Amino acid sequence: MELPKFLLADNSNYPEDIFVLHTDYPRFLINLKDDEIEWFEDLSDENEQELANELESLIEQASAFYDAEMEGLE
Template structure:
């Protein structure tokens, strides 16, 4: 199966939250409500400056993905 890079997710137990799942390395789930991230990868041993830059880019991409998805509903 070929997964999309980002998936939009919700959960009825958290009706105010908006989740984006990133399916490629480094895999993570971000709550766009508060930008809290749950990592599914162990990033220890990676260079901090590389990780910080990559994480910043991925969060921006996740936000753009969400905005694009919501624009399709309008």
């Protein structure tokens, strides 16, 4: 099975939060409410500047994914 790059996640214990799960490397869960990120990978061996650039791009992609999903629901 091929997983989508991003998935929306929901949790009734956190009704105000908006979660997006990134399924490719580096895998993470982002809360778009406050941009808090939970990593599922050990990134200690990664180039810090390269990771920062990739992270910025992935956060933008996660936000764009969420916006597109919400437009589709309207």
